[in-house]
Structures are given as structure tokens and as C-alpha cells.
Amino acid sequence: MSDKNEQEIYRIKELESMNLSTENNRELVIKTGKAVSRENDILAEKINKNLVKNNVKSFDIVGAIGAGKTAILERIIEKISNDYRILVINGDIVTRIDADRIEKHGAKSIQINTGRECALNAYHIHQILKNQDLSKYDLLFIENVGNLICPSEFFLGADKRIIVVSVTEGEWVVEKHPMLFKMSEIAVINKIDLAERLRTDVNKMINDAKMINPNIKVITTSAKTGTNIDILIKNLNL
């Protein structure tokens, strides 16, 4: 992420904190918000160093509910699980549905149910990983809680962030959620098999993503048919 993007992210976070404050506690709210954000980033950096030290490549997957995050992961894992030892952390408000789906394809999965929290944070990941023997794994995928807003608040310490959107969310979904596109290295536009029937302008989605983040790699996929899953895997640079 460029310094300019980073500055912009912090500015927006500060504005959000201030909106929640009264005149009496404004200073405290800003100070606390900055401290929480800083602590998260320090922990995320520590997590990444530990993963790198253990030769574990890591990916944080974000996207709305129903975009196809789990389905994409299933397709990736079924293609590479013979060659790599994979750990998946599945974030969800409740249920173990996603973790059960992932385990069927030969990866170890750990479910975290966040209850009322709408995103995973670095502390969650730290708590999970400190109880794991990282030498047993080559790859870590973190599937964040399904939404396109809250996960922008917290870095998790992964090497790369992958944002998954789908053509069923409409062609405006990218320009309406610029933060996560700014903060991601790969954008997946999924359910491409439905684009024609839904008359979704996929080129607009691709161009919007590129405009928001010129460095982002955009890949159109269909988890259902398997279209371009190989290209996505290639771009993970395993």
C-alpha cells in the first residue's frame, strides 16, 4: 500500500472516531481510536513476521456475504491441497458452515464466530496462531467476516489481501466500496458465468477497480464452472 493511501485510510478512521464523540470526550475518542488502530497494526506486523519466519504464505480474503469467498477458496484448495499444507481461518458471525465446507477439500480449518463484531482483527488471528504449530503449514488463508465495510478497519498480518465481489452484486459494487479495493492486491470478480444473463457491465467493474487502485490485479472467475481459477492461483505467486 502506498504512503498516500495509508494516510487517507488513517484520515477516514479519525473522522469516523470523531463522529462518535461528544465535545467532552472528543479528544479521548480520537486518542483511543488511534491507539487501537496502532496496536492492531503492530500486532499484524508481528503476525506477518512470524508467518514469514515459518515460510507460511498468507492471504486475507474479504468480500460481501454470498460473493463467493468460500466457493473460491474451495476451488483453490481442491487444486493445490496435494502440493501444499493449508490452514484456513473462517470468520463468521455464527455457524461452522464455511469451515465444514473447507475441510472437505483437505485443509485444516478453524472457525471464529465473531458474534456482534463485523470483522476479524489482528488479535483474533494472533490468538489462533499462537496455539498452532506453524511448521505444519505452507499456506494460510483467512476468510474474513462477510461484508465490504468493516474489514477495512483492521490489517490481519497476511502477505496479500484478496477482495471478492460478484456480478450479482451489481456493477456499482466496486465504486461504492473503494476502501477495500485500495487496500487489496488482488480483486476477484466472481460469478462471471451469470454476467450475460444479468447484463452486468463487467468492464465497468474492472475499470472502477483499476481507477481506485492502479496496482490491483483484477481476475474474473466463476467458482461454479472453475473459470480462471488457475489464473487466480498463478497470481497468488505460491
Place this chain on the structure above:
Amino acid sequence: MKKDLENIEEIINNIKGNDASKLKDLLASFLKKHVKRNQVEKYIGDFPTFIEPVYLGNDVKIGDDVLLGPNVYIGNNAEIGDYVELSNTIVFDNAKIGENFKLENCIVAKNSALLFSNLREKNCILMGQIDLKENLKKISF
């Protein structure tokens, strides 16, 4: 599971000499053997954060902004206060934990009532029916 819990309970009730270090191993082996995945279906309250594996007994009460797991067993009728964080920990039946406790590798004995706020502990057994932190009975391991 019941037999292993009774074994731990008996050692706590008659604790002496090197028993504390024995409990450390028993805690780890109990959690590994009996707490697998999330077993929280019996819980019907508001939603805390669960990092699996977490086991919840019957009629457990959990406060707001609580983080449980990984590797947590909570027995029947236990009460967990607001802002509590537990990992690698056993809370026995009927135990009560106050607000803002952070426990790691701990055992909270049966029928304990730790009715005070703000405690940070690692690697220990906690017991007693108290409302002042100063009166807490703690055995470290």
C-alpha cells in the same frame, strides 16, 4: 469427560506439594482430549466471540463483549461477566467470573464466585467465594 473433570476437581480440593504442576499437564490434556471444535449449541444468549474450540455446558450466562477461546471449557450454570477474555482455560460448574477478567491457562474451581472486576492471570488455579481481589485464592503453576 466427567471422569477427567472429577480427577482435576479432586486434586484441586486436596492440593499439596507438586500437584499444581500436575494440574498444568491435566489442563492441557483435558482441553486437547475433550474440547474439539465449538460445542456451543446449548447457548441461547447474546453472541460473544468464540474462537474454536469452545465447550459450553448447560445454562451458561455470558456478558457483553466477551471473547472465549481457543481451548475453553465452561461448565454448567457458570456465569461470565462483561469484557471477559478466556483462552486455554477450564471454568468448572457454577463458577462466577467478574467483569474484565483476562485468563490464560487457568482453572476456575467449582462453585467459585470471583465477584470483583479487572483481573489478569496466566497459569494458575483460582478459587474462593469473594468480592475483593485482595482475598483471591490463587495457586500458580
